[in-house]
Amino acid sequence: MSRETGHSDHIPGTCVFTGQRSQKGLKLNSFAFSLHKAENREAYRKDPETYMNSYGLSAWEKQKVKEKDWKALIEEGGGNIYMLLKVGAMTGDGLVPIGAQQRGESVEEFMKTRNVPLRQNM
Amino acid sequence: MGRLVAGIGSSHVPSIGRAFDQNQQEVPEWKPLFDGYKPAKAWLKDVGITHTVVLYNDHGTDFFFDKYPTFALGVADEYPIGDEGWGVRPLPPVKGDAAFSWHLANSLVVESEFDLTICQDMVMDHGILVPLPLLFDHKPDWSVRTVPLQVNVLQHPLPTPHRLWKLGQALRTAVESYPDDVRVVVVGTGGLSHQLHGDRFGHMNSDWDNEFLDRIEDDPESLVDISHDEYMERGGAEAVEMMVWLGMRGALTPKVNKIHRNYYLPMLSGMGLTVLEDKPANDAN
Ligand SMILES: [Fe+2]
Numbered sequence: 001m002s003r004e005t006g007h008s009d010h011i012p013g014t015c016v017f018t019g020q021r022s023q024k025g026l027k028l029n030s031f032a033f034s035l036h037k038a039e040n041r042e043a044y045r046k047d048p049e050t051y052m053n054s055y056g057l058s059a060w061e062k063q064k065v066k067e068k069d070w071k072a073l074i075e076e077g078g079g080n081i082y083m084l085l086k087v088g089a090m091t092g093d094g095l096v097p098i099g100a101q102q103r104g105e106s107v108e109e110f111m112k113t114r115n116v117p118l119r120q121n122m
Numbered sequence: 123m124g125r126l127v128a129g130i131g132s133s134h135v136p137s138i139g140r141a142f143d144q145n146q147q148e149v150p151e152w153k154p155l156f157d158g159y160k161p162a163k164a165w166l167k168d169v170g171i172t173h174t175v176v177l178y179n180d181h182g183t184d185f186f187f188d189k190y191p192t193f194a195l196g197v198a199d200e201y202p203i204g205d206e207g208w209g210v211r212p213l214p215p216v217k218g219d220a221a222f223s224w225h226l227a228n229s230l231v232v233e234s235e236f237d238l239t240i241c242q243d244m245v246m247d248h249g250i251l252v253p254l255p256l257l258f259d260h261k262p263d264w265s266v267r268t269v270p271l272q273v274n275v276l277q278h279p280l281p282t283p284h285r286l287w288k289l290g291q292a293l294r295t296a297v298e299s300y301p302d303d304v305r306v307v308v309v310g311t312g313g314l315s316h317q318l319h320g321d322r323f324g325h326m327n328s329d330w331d332n333e334f335l336d337r338i339e340d341d342p343e344s345l346v347d348i349s350h351d352e353y354m355e356r357g358g359a360e361a362v363e364m365m366v367w368l369g370m371r372g373a374l375t376p377k378v379n380k381i382h383r384n385y386y387l388p389m390l391s392g393m394g395l396t397v398l399e400d401k402p403a404n405d406a407n
Pocket of ligand 1: 179
């Protein structure tokens with residue numbers, strides 16, 4: 001058990017969303033969660049910097065959100081995938097682009113590994 | 123008297139909801155999934171279900187980590203459809219039954235000593251909204267009344283599979299002590315195998331999914347002792363939510379009639395469905 005992450009982290013390629021990670025990512029996830037409201041999406045779209053500041057995001061977090069570095073946000077920032085999906089929705093990045101990036105693949109490469117392509121997942 | 127008629131386990135993959143709204147039912151990629159629900163829906167109509175208790179999990183639609191209940195029971199007469207970031211799906215508000223819900227709350231909290239969070243205001247998430255219209259009519263309005271029971275499967279520490287099993291048993295007691303003639307199906311939603319983050323994104327395991335579907339029918343208690351880690355190792359991290367099905371199965375008789383099953387593994391998640399009829403010992407069949 002790692003004291004820092006709250007889990008043994010023995011499952012390869014997996015960051016179990018523990019209390020420790022949730023604590024670390026509280027502001028980031030709070031920002032992401034807020035985008036379930038249309039008026040918040042509007043405010044974020046108009047002025048991302050001010051909107052992220054209002055949730056107290058650090059310079060690193062803002063940078064990683066702008067870069068769409070989902071991998072870093074999850075592995076280092078305590079981001080929760082279900083919350084981050086709402087950030088992805090703002091730019092049309094669904095589950096597949098977010099996931100492919102974390103695997104270090106392009107969307108095309110990732111899709112070759114699937115049984116049946118469903119565009120509703122994109 | 124309240125009667126527990128059946129249990130259903132179902133996936134709640136969001137893309138199913140999108141495909142449903144876009145009328146993709148007959149498209150080859152989606153047909154195996156949607157066709158799988160047809161016999162389930164027809165059977166539920168036949169057996170005259172009036173109420174459903176749905177054990178599910180929220181995905182950042184209504185609940186956030188600032189205060190995160192382990193179990194949250196809805197006690198409203200109506201539940202609005204949530205906006206998960208892509209807008210609100212074209213579904214009527216989910217119809218509840220406050221009187222029945224409060225009865226369940228009293229029984230679960232006092233009689234069975236489950237310390238639930240009681241919610242008079244609850245916004246519906248795809249954890250409920252994906253399976254519900256596949257199982258029941260919703261035009262012009264829902265053909266059943268729903269009691270939502272939200273389970274934390276996102277932020278560890280999570281309730282144990284054993285606790286979900288006990289919750290199911292307590293639910294049965296609660297349903298059967300209701301004075302009105304309600305006919306109830308308990309639904310557990312989530313899974314099957316999937317992982318949505320990390321290098322292991324896209325992990326699926328059809329062997330485990332099918333083993334789970336077998337065991338939930340015939341040997342459900344063997345699933346109760348499996349650790350969260352093992353659920354995550356076998357099914358993927360986010361597939362730990364498969365344990366929510368145990369809350370459904372724990373509510374049923376040890377032996378059940380197997381009515382229907384469906385399994386489809388297209389792209390990111392195992393999509394499973396099981397329909398089990400309760401089989402009390404005094405039943406002729
Ligand atoms: Fe889920």
